[in-house]
Amino acid sequence: MAQPTDAAPTGGELRKTPLHGLHAALGGKLVPFAGYEMPVQFAAGILGEHLHTRDAAGLFDVSHMGQARLRGDDPARALEALVPADIAGLATGAMRYTQLTNEAGGIIDDLMVTNAGEHLFLVVNGANKDGDLAHLRAALPGGIEVEHRDGDALLALQGPAAAAVLARLAPGAADLVFMTAAAISVGGIDCFVSRSGYTGEDGFEISLPGDRAEGLARRLLDEPEVEPIGLGARDSLRLEAGLCLHGHDIDGTTTPIEAGLTWSIQKRRRQEGGFPGAGIIQAQLRDGPARRRVGIRPDGRAPAREHTEILDAAGASVGTVTSGGFGPSVGGPVAMGYVQSANAGEGSELGLMVRGRSLAARVVKMPFVPQRYYRGRA
Amino acid sequence: MSDIRFSEEHEWIRVDGDVGTCGITEFAQEQLGDIVYVELPEAGRQVAQNEEIAVVESVKAASELYAPVAGEVVDSNQALVDDPAKVNADAMGEGWFFKIRLSDPGQLDALMDEAAYLALVAEQA
Structure with a gap:
């Protein structure tokens, strides 16, 4: 074995x-x-x-994971030049999920940004933190201090x-x-x-x-x-939970729109742009992306792992699994991956090439289990 | 009379007459962790020694099983399909994968006895 x-x-x-x-x-x-x-x-x-x-x-x-504090001359405005989320509009104590984008609209890393009052608090992926910090230091204006809380x-x-x-x-x-x-x-x-x-x-x-x-x-x-x-x-x-893992479900070649992260780009930023790759991301918002990240449930019990080829109902190659395995709470296999937009609708029938055979699967809504976030007392 | 032998791929074969029952070892199931899926060979299939014959998947990853000897598959453990966790619970017993009618019993001589296998595991652990 x-x-x-x-x-x-x-x-x-x-x-x-x-x-x-x-x-x-x-x-x-x-x-x-x-x-x-x-x-x-x-x-x-x-x-x-x-x-x-x-x-x-x-x-x-x-x-x-990488933890950093940004201080200085309006760090929220400065950071907006590197991410598509509305950071300037974050109230004290509020946080947002966003992405560091590149000129192609791809995702250098995804991160959490919190308005901590006297500074912005950032949490980035561990595998990317050295690169992220170098990028922040190189790209932010001199008046912004990047303190790595190592x-x-x-x-x-x-x-x-x-x-x-x-x-x-x-x-x-x-x-x-x-x-x-x-x-x-x-x-x-x-x-x-x-x-x-x-x-x-x-x-x-x-x-x-x-x-x-x-x-x-x-x-x-x-x-x-x-x-x-x-x-x-x-x-x-x-x-x-349908959440992306950078380096697998998102990377420098996938945009937030393709990845289904449009919700993380607030209205003002969609209109104004002003972040790396904004032209490409705005065009995808307007015209729709050519491919989309979707949730996938195999019909059978065999898990489909990362890199599994995805076929459409006619057997043509339409994408690739980016994360997949057994969902213990679902009690069966679950996966996510990119497919051509024509195949991204809920219920679309797909084939997953596992060990040389096409296994039936379909596009499902994510998350695979209900989110149970606390949004305040009802 | 039965005799149990082990392969370097962390599989066991227990031979009774000309039929060997095969599975993965206790060490292998521990390394894999919670097993959630198995794919078993059809009875009647002819396999060569070291040919891929079955699949075992844990929460973490998929692994292949290789035929420890050449022969004809005569049975597979369908109970694992509905309850793959049996492999974790009893890898050397109820968690068996398939049975092979040996075409060349001499191939058993190249497999390890229990002492040799335990020494290999001690090296890898």
């Missing part, structure tokens, strides 16, 4: 997050990821961790029990609604907490000094609802 090769060998020394010792102590299976040694799973395994997160609460170490940790607490758990340590956290953030003391530690995540569940992301991270992680893991979750379940959770 051929061994799976999900962990590509990396050159050089792997970095460690402030929670590396805790991962090892908890029995995490450590693999190279984004230049770090990170836990792909713990004792419960990917399936168990995935289901536990949807059922109760999971704690994720995402300290490999020593800070980032914990994600996700799942339906996350709010009740965090309220025990930080009563104010429960007042945050989805996509807002605040400086909050959690168990006596000064943290920057946002109500956000990468699982489709309610939850929080907690930025804090690296040297306090293990203490807070242990404190959260002491709560009966909370289990440690590795990168394997993080990937299956985000796939079921």
